[in-house]
Amino acid sequence: MTAASKDQSFNSDREINALKASDKRYTVKDKSRRGLFIEVKESGLKSWHYRYTIDGKQERIVLGQYPDLKLKDARELRDAAALLVAKGISPQQEKRSRREKKAAGETVKEFGDKYYQGVISKDRANPITMKRLLDNDIYPLIGDKRLTDITQADAVAVIWRKKDQGYDAAANQVRGLLKRMFDYAVTKNLMTFNPVLSIPSRHVFKYVERDRALSLNEIREFYTALLDSRVYRPRKLALLLSLLTLLRKSEMLNAKWEHIDFEQRIWHIPVTKNTTGGKNSRPMMVFMSDQVIEIFKELKTIAGNEPYVFVGRQSGTRIAHNVLNSAQKTALALTNVPHFTIHDLRRTASTLMNEKGFHADAIEACLNHTTKGMRGVYNKAVYADIRTAMMQEWSNYVHSIIYEPNLIFFNAGQQRIA
Known part of the structure; x- marks a missing residue:
């Protein structure tokens, strides 16, 4: 036609x-x-x-x-x-004027909630972190302000509040969320400019390649302080699992009981590093040692019928990343061990396992790293048997370092699951 x-x-x-x-x-x-x-x-x-x-x-x-x-x-x-x-x-001008008046009355929280429901929750497989940034870092400072009244000084105040707390990477996450949210507001003709554009990311956070790995004495000192501290017991166990399993913090905290196969002694991780399900997201398996299984049995007695292994404040939720960060900082303050991050425990485990002569490709598989070059294209091995034996030997080694100074802690765990 x-x-x-x-x-x-x-x-x-x-x-x-x-x-x-x-x-x-x-x-x-x-x-x-x-x-x-x-x-x-x-x-x-x-x-x-x-x-x-x-x-x-x-x-x-x-x-x-x-x-x-x-x-x-x-x-x-x-x-x-x-x-x-x-x-x-x-x-036409009357319609535009009505729209601008409506926008002038919309607060950051009102628009942020719409942005979360209409954009974030649809674009991200796991939007929980963004929701926490809105609720804990953005809304308390500027949630009641009108969109049209937001200035660069407001954005700086929100971002630097997190930065001044010592969380530069998280501050950069706050900056990124504010930028994307205000970009969307500009697109919708609700703001005339984005005040975050004048705050370069490099002024908030600069990534520095880390090479920190703990020595055996530092491992013993830190975990002795941690296990003897007043930190909530599941968080102590989480920090111990970090060293025993080589997992990233997000991979561990997202663990659900449906992922834990006690019979097959396998911890299934359906989504790794890239939680949006992108090309870097690869399911993986953790072959559980006797010690890891004992930890999970104890955690199960604490979690009860909750879906997540590490239970959050509200039923059906998990703990936040900063909760584990705070637990690690609390224990670290009780020692003379130089600063390190939870992610450094992965590097520590990898370093010590390589020094002990464990199978290099099996270690990379435990880290869920991709082998580079043509070898990576053709080498799709899982190394199940090698990794099973290796993870048991690694757990034995770690416990030989920290078990004796912490007999009371470990005996309490045994009594809980007996």
């Missing part, structure tokens, strides 16, 4: 329904209302438009879509717009 002729018109909903899509969009005018017409797109979508002239300039506005707006409704909207034109008021 070709585009409609200039003489084509309609005077009923039946005639509008009869309008079919063409290979080009076309318009058809209303017989009884000057300037009112309906546009039919190639997809078949039909929308109402009102064309008028004011101050010698032709303008038009979109009234809505058909069949949401029937002919009678569209004519009423057209008549209201025509009345504005008769008074010398542009309906």
Whole structure:
């Protein structure tokens, strides 16, 4: 079907329904209302438009879509717009003014909640971190402020609050979330500019390649302080699992009981590092040693029927990343061990295992690293048997370092699961 002729018109909903899509969009005018017409797109979508002239300039506005707006409704909207034109008021400018007034009254929290529901929750497989940043870091400082009143100073205050707490990487996450959220607000014509654009990421956080690995004495001193501290017991066990399993913090904290196969002695991790399910996201398996199984048995007695291994404050949730960070910092403050991060425990384990002569490719498989080059293309081995034996030997080695100074702690665990 070709585009409609200039003489084509309609005077009923039946005639509008009869309008079919063409290979080009076309318009058809209303017989009884000057300037009112309906546009039919190639997809078949039909929308109402009102064309008028004011101050010698032709303008038009979109009234809505058909069949949401029937002919009678569209004519009423057209008549209201025509009345504005008769008074010398542009309906287009009036519509824009109403939208801007509405935006002026919208707070950061109101818009942020919409952004979370409409964008973040749809784009991310695991949006929990973004929700926490909104609730804990953004809303408390600027949640009640109107979008149009947000300045660069407001954005700096939010970002540097996290940075001043010593969490530069998390501060950069806050900056990234604010930037994306305000970009969206600008796109929706709710803000005229994005104040975060003048805050370069490099001023917030600069990634530095780390090479920190703990010595045997540091491992003994840290874990003795940790296991003897007032830190909540499941968090102590989580930090111990970090060293025993070589897992990333996010991989461990997302563990659910449905992932733990006690019979097969395997911990299934369905989504790794890239939690959005991108190309770097690879399922993996952890072959559990006797010590790891004992830890999980104890954690199960604590978690009860909760789905997550590490239970959050509310039922059905897990603990946040910063909870484990705080536990590690609390224990570290009780020692003379130089600063290290939880992620450094992965490097510590990898370093010591390589020094002990364990199978290098099996260690890389435990780290869920991809082998580079052509060898990585063809080497898809899981090394199940090698890793099973290796992880047991590694757990034995770690326990030989920390077990004796912490007999009370480990005996308490045995009594709990007995």
